[in-house]
Structure formats: structure tokens, C-alpha cells
Amino acid sequence: MTPAELSRTVRHAVCRAVADAALPGPVPERVVVERSRPGGTGDYATGVALRLARPAGRSPREVAGLLRDRLAADPGVGRAVDRIEITGPGFLNFTLARSTARDDAADLVRTVLREGPRYGHGAALAGTVVAFAPASELRAALWTRTVVDLLRTQGATATVVETPTPTAETAETLRPVPAPPGDHLARLGPDALHWALLRPAAHDRPLLGPVPPARGAAVSALLVQRDANPLFRTRYAHARARALARNAAHLGITPGYEEREDAHSDLLTALGDHPATLEAAARLRAPDRLARHLEHTAEAFLRCQETLSPLPLGDEKPSAAHRSRLALAAAAGAVLAGGLSLLGIDAPEHL
Incomplete structure (x- = not known):
């Protein structure tokens, strides 16, 4: 059972509870189901009970208990979910049945391989029309172009108003912390410059480093090809997958x-979270969320390579495990390629 399927199932349980008058209050348009975070349990979790508690005049844990009982009585949920637990102030946590988790992982990898770099693109924002005011400042201009591309991946119609029109007066303006003066493109090149401007959140300073001295040629940390450089690690992970x-x-x-294989759980989680990350980055006008997610995906992939070899070693014969690891590596490469492209960064075949 995927997060989207769980979301629909939980919302259906809310609808039934409201229809039966067991739960007063409006039905949310959308129920967010995400990977369980620190402090939670299981595979997925939702905080919908916290949203419903105040309109219903009940405590979040009481609402969570009501929903848990209804979900546990659903035969479809019973086949796919081993446990439904309540943690914290009222979070519902779902532990999938082992066979379901294995099938979900296979479906996920096949989906990524089928959709390639366009994995995560969808229609979540179809019908949404957004116009942005043009920006002359370096970082704001790049931020705006990238947000437009992110919105389009989710089906929105997004444009930058280039000429003064009545629409321009209502256009949305993005104002991240500006870049300091300097010829940063000449110093860093497009890939490092895009990472420097898009990786920090809008309210944080860009990662441009100190301006080189008049007679020197200080090298930015983003140009150093070492493990300590997250841009290098992210691009290297893609090159390694290829x-x-x-x-x-x-x-x-x-x-x-x-x-x-359990050793791949972090990477599977990162791949599964990619569509939600793209949607959140678009909704919140936050390309930094995508950059951080790619960094996390790359780290998870590289850790897997250090633990389990995707290729046979010595006289070892190819097995189902090798084929699965290769498929997972290809899926990771597709996510990294698609994400880097949206940030305007080259995803190299060789590095």
C-alpha cells in the first residue's frame, strides 16, 4: 500500500465517521501520509487527527483512536497493514505487512525506471495558474525560473510576466536573500552557482563563499571534488549509477x-518521497527542498554501494540480488538526473 493509497483510505475512514455522526466537523480535502519521522513507528504516519480534533471538540488522541478502530476493521487495510499505532499527541502510524512492503518496493522501483527523470511529475496542481514578476537580482531571477519549472512538473500553468500589463500588478514576487555583488558565474560556473543560490533556504545567505582577493584565485568549496562537497557527492552519485x-x-x-534488502531501506524511502518533495517544493516556492532531497538520495545510494556490491565479485555469478541492486541504482540515477536538471545543474555520465 503506497502513501497515496493510504491517504485515500484514511480520508475514506474520516468520511464514514463524519457521515455516521461519530466525528463532527468538515472532511479535509486531502490527508497527508508521509514516512514516519523520528519518534514515530512503522513505515508511514499521518497527523490528520490533530487537524480534526479542534473542529470535533475532542483530543487528537481520541480522534486518532476512533480512526484507528475504523481502519483496523477495513479488510483491505487488514491485508496490507500489520499494525496501526498512535504516537505523540495523536499521530497514526502504519506498519505494512512484510509481503506488502516487498511488493511496494518492487512497484516503486519499476515506476521510477518506467518514468525515468520525469518520475514525480504529476497533476497535483493542475488548474493552478501562477504569474511571477520578473526579477533583475541574480538569485531572485534564478529562484523564480526554478519555481516556474517546479510548478509545471505538477501540472500548474506558471509564467514570468516580462512586460508591464494589468496582470503584472498582481504577479507574485519571490525575494530570497540576494547574492552579493561579483561575477559569480565566471568564478563558479553554472552548476556550482546554481547550487550555491538554490541549496540554502530563501531566508539564508547563498553559499558563494568569500570574494577572491585582488591578486589571488581562491577556490570555492563547491568546486573542490571531494566528499566534503555535497554538490560533488550528489553529481558523483549520478555518475556512479550510470x-x-x-x-x-x-x-x-x-x-x-x-x-x-533491509540495507536499502533508506534509499527506497528517498525514492518514494521524491514525488511529495517535488510537490512541496512547488507549492512552497522552495527549490532548496529539492536540493536537500537530492543530497539525501545521493548519500543513501552511496552508502548502499559501500555495503552491497551491485556487480558480481571475482568468480561470483550474477544473482537476483545483483539484478535488484542494479535496478535500484538505475532508479536512484533517474531521480538524481531529473532533480538536478530541474535545478539547472548538469548530471554527468562520467566524473
């Missing part, structure tokens, strides 16, 4: 997700 695909093809090994 290299694995080339080597597998040379050995005649075809990727195919067949076996789930």
Missing part, C-alpha cells in the same frame, strides 16, 4: 527488481 549500468551491460546483466 557507470554501474554500463558495466552491467558489458557483463550481460539485466537489472530487474526481485529481492528487497
Whole structure:
């Protein structure tokens, strides 16, 4: 059961409770189901009970208990979910059945491989029309262009008003903390510059570093190809995924997700969270959320490579585990390629 399916199931339980007069109050248009966070349990969680508590005149834990009982009585939920628990002030936590988790992982990887770099694009904001005021300041201009691209991935109609019109008076204006003066493009190049301007949140200073001295040529940390550089690590992870695909093809090994391994849980979580990250980045006008997510995805992928080799070693014969790891690597590469492209950053085949 995917987060989207859980979201619909929980909302249906809310609808039934309201219809039966067991739960006063309006039915939310959308129920957010996300990966469980620190302090929670299981695979997924929702805080819908906290939203419903005040209109219903009840405590969040009481509302969560009511919803838990109704969900537990649903045969479809019973087959897909092992446990439904209440944590904190009233969060509902879902632990999927092991077979369901394995099937969900396979479906997820296949979906990513099928959709490629466009994985996560959807119609969540279809019908939304947004116009942005043009920006002359370096960071604001890049921020605006990137937000337009993010909105379009979710089906919105987004444009930048370039000429004075009545629409321009109501156009949305984005004002992140500006970049300091300087020829940053010449110093950093487009990839590092985009990361420097988009990776920090709008209210944080860009990662441009000190201006080089008049007679010096100080090298930005974003240009150093070392593990300490998150931009390098993110782009290296993509290059590594592509290299694995080339080597597998040379050995005649075809990727195919067949076996789930617990060591890959963090990477599977990152892949599963990608569509929600794109939607949130678009809704909140926050490309930094996508940049941080790509950084996390790259780290999860590289940790997997250090733990389990996707390719046979020595005289080892290719197995279902190798094919699954290769499929997961290809999925990670697709997410990184699509995300970096939206930020205007090159996703290299070789690095």
C-alpha cells in the first residue's frame, strides 16, 4: 500500500465517521501520509487527527483512536497493514505487512525506471495558474525560473510576466536573500552557482563563499571534488549509477527488481518521497527542498554501494540480488538526473 493509497483510505475512514455522526466537523480535502519521522513507528504516519480534533471538540488522541478502530476493521487495510499505532499527541502510524512492503518496493522501483527523470511529475496542481514578476537580482531571477519549472512538473500553468500589463500588478514576487555583488558565474560556473543560490533556504545567505582577493584565485568549496562537497557527492552519485549500468551491460546483466534488502531501506524511502518533495517544493516556492532531497538520495545510494556490491565479485555469478541492486541504482540515477536538471545543474555520465 503506497502513501497515496493510504491517504485515500484514511480520508475514506474520516468520511464514514463524519457521515455516521461519530466525528463532527468538515472532511479535509486531502490527508497527508508521509514516512514516519523520528519518534514515530512503522513505515508511514499521518497527523490528520490533530487537524480534526479542534473542529470535533475532542483530543487528537481520541480522534486518532476512533480512526484507528475504523481502519483496523477495513479488510483491505487488514491485508496490507500489520499494525496501526498512535504516537505523540495523536499521530497514526502504519506498519505494512512484510509481503506488502516487498511488493511496494518492487512497484516503486519499476515506476521510477518506467518514468525515468520525469518520475514525480504529476497533476497535483493542475488548474493552478501562477504569474511571477520578473526579477533583475541574480538569485531572485534564478529562484523564480526554478519555481516556474517546479510548478509545471505538477501540472500548474506558471509564467514570468516580462512586460508591464494589468496582470503584472498582481504577479507574485519571490525575494530570497540576494547574492552579493561579483561575477559569480565566471568564478563558479553554472552548476556550482546554481547550487550555491538554490541549496540554502530563501531566508539564508547563498553559499558563494568569500570574494577572491585582488591578486589571488581562491577556490570555492563547491568546486573542490571531494566528499566534503555535497554538490560533488550528489553529481558523483549520478555518475556512479550510470557507470554501474554500463558495466552491467558489458557483463550481460539485466537489472530487474526481485529481492528487497533491509540495507536499502533508506534509499527506497528517498525514492518514494521524491514525488511529495517535488510537490512541496512547488507549492512552497522552495527549490532548496529539492536540493536537500537530492543530497539525501545521493548519500543513501552511496552508502548502499559501500555495503552491497551491485556487480558480481571475482568468480561470483550474477544473482537476483545483483539484478535488484542494479535496478535500484538505475532508479536512484533517474531521480538524481531529473532533480538536478530541474535545478539547472548538469548530471554527468562520467566524473
